[in-house]
Amino acid sequence: MKQGRSIEGLPPRTLRMRFLEWRNRVIGSDRFQRFAARNPLLRPVARQRASAVFDLVAGFTYSQVLLGMVESGILARLGTGPAAVDELSRIAGLPETGTKRLLRAAQAIGIAQEGKAGWWVLGRHGAVLHGNGGAIAMIRHHRLLYADLADPLALLADERRSDTQLANFWKYGAAKHGDPRSAAIAADYSELMADSQKAVAAEVLETFSFHRCTSLLDVGGGNGTFLRAVSEAHPHLRLGLFDLPDVVPLARAQVSESASHSALQFHEGDFLADPIPQGYELVSLVRILHDHDDEPARQLLENIRRALAPGARLLIAEPMAETSGAEGMGDAYFGMYLWAMGSGRPRSAREIRGMLEEVGFSATRQLRTSQPLITSVVVATA
Numbered sequence: 001m002k003q004g005r006s007i008e009g010l011p012p013r014t015l016r017m018r019f020l021e022w023r024n025r026v027i028g029s030d031r032f033q034r035f036a037a038r039n040p041l042l043r044p045v046a047r048q049r050a051s052a053v054f055d056l057v058a059g060f061t062y063s064q065v066l067l068g069m070v071e072s073g074i075l076a077r078l079g080t081g082p083a084a085v086d087e088l089s090r091i092a093g094l095p096e097t098g099t100k101r102l103l104r105a106a107q108a109i110g111i112a113q114e115g116k117a118g119w120w121v122l123g124r125h126g127a128v129l130h131g132n133g134g135a136i137a138m139i140r141h142h143r144l145l146y147a148d149l150a151d152p153l154a155l156l157a158d159e160r161r162s163d164t165q166l167a168n169f170w171k172y173g174a175a176k177h178g179d180p181r182s183a184a185i186a187a188d189y190s191e192l193m194a195d196s197q198k199a200v201a202a203e204v205l206e207t208f209s210f211h212r213c214t215s216l217l218d219v220g221g222g223n224g225t226f227l228r229a230v231s232e233a234h235p236h237l238r239l240g241l242f243d244l245p246d247v248v249p250l251a252r253a254q255v256s257e258s259a260s261h262s263a264l265q266f267h268e269g270d271f272l273a274d275p276i277p278q279g280y281e282l283v284s285l286v287r288i289l290h291d292h293d294d295e296p297a298r299q300l301l302e303n304i305r306r307a308l309a310p311g312a313r314l315l316i317a318e319p320m321a322e323t324s325g326a327e328g329m330g331d332a333y334f335g336m337y338l339w340a341m342g343s344g345r346p347r348s349a350r351e352i353r354g355m356l357e358e359v360g361f362s363a364t365r366q367l368r369t370s371q372p373l374i375t376s377v378v379v380a381t382a
């Protein structure tokens, strides 16, 4: 047998595989763990690793404490300044004992802090979260994902056949099937997206130079939050928004509130079936591609490629898999979220560039954003 080749059914014996097996034997042994915990040089690393493993085991309780802080109104109240337990207990509608338990739990994970006996302020993480409307909306929204993940193996075994809570929330295109609830569904998901869009738009604006473009079409542009941010920073741009017929009226209503965006053109349609409007120098897909499985995602890219004149560009912005330092966000969080939603998967920048090249784009490249947890950016030329 050649080095590294596997015999059928047996794992390959490459150097890397052998190293990983050896490493796992060592760090999994009681003897090594006790040694590392006692050794002054290894102790800090051993504690950090033990704490990371504990977080994996207990993470769901942290998320539920956070949800309790949001839903009770305590996080919002602490955002306005220090508060005493009896006031917080009134706001939450909880007995004082339950309020103290929640506050102590929140303190242990950095959301709240007892500044002086009986007086509470925000903790470090609470201070970051309380003013972030997008994060708060997602924390509330996670109720649905939490319910869908209650039995992870059942969810995975089901192969996305059954309706989940998330699939019901994101019923894209229900209007096509004449569902009378589709306008309400579109309004709900568009609002959730708009809440977190400001942070995404800020990252894109900081990363990509719009100065050289004269026009931009945002495909799947939702209620127009992204385009409003772009047009405030670059008023010279001619803008277009393409989305489903149930969503475009929401964007129209938002835009009519701000007269400065009269240069915005609206296009209704299905980006998988209808032609993409032509005549734009730049097309953006913001948090769209990861919602779609490989075949429809490829179809969408091909559809956009067909609409673009040579030299026009496509900008893709979304959180991407295999992001260094934020790996959990990719395949763990979005991987499970999109599985539960019933469509799509997170892709790495490398995979996205490969798909773009397959459908005829060139000069594909990834632009570095300062917060890849919020979004990464890939650009390609037609």
Ligand SMILES: C[S@@+](CC[C@H](N)C(=O)[O-])C[C@H]1O[C@@H](n2cnc3c(N)ncnc32)[C@H](O)[C@@H]1O
Residues within 6 Å of the ligand: 172, 173, 190, 193, 194, 197, 200, 219, 220, 221, 222, 223, 226, 242, 243, 244, 247, 269, 270, 271, 272, 285, 286, 287, 288, 291
């Ligand atoms: C995840 S949201 C992203 C919205 C916005 N780009 C953002 O980042 O906030 C996906 C958007 O794609 C739109 N969409 C989904 N399927 C579509 C289709 N087949 N044709 C046109 N728009 C579609 C949805 O209506 C929604 O506005």
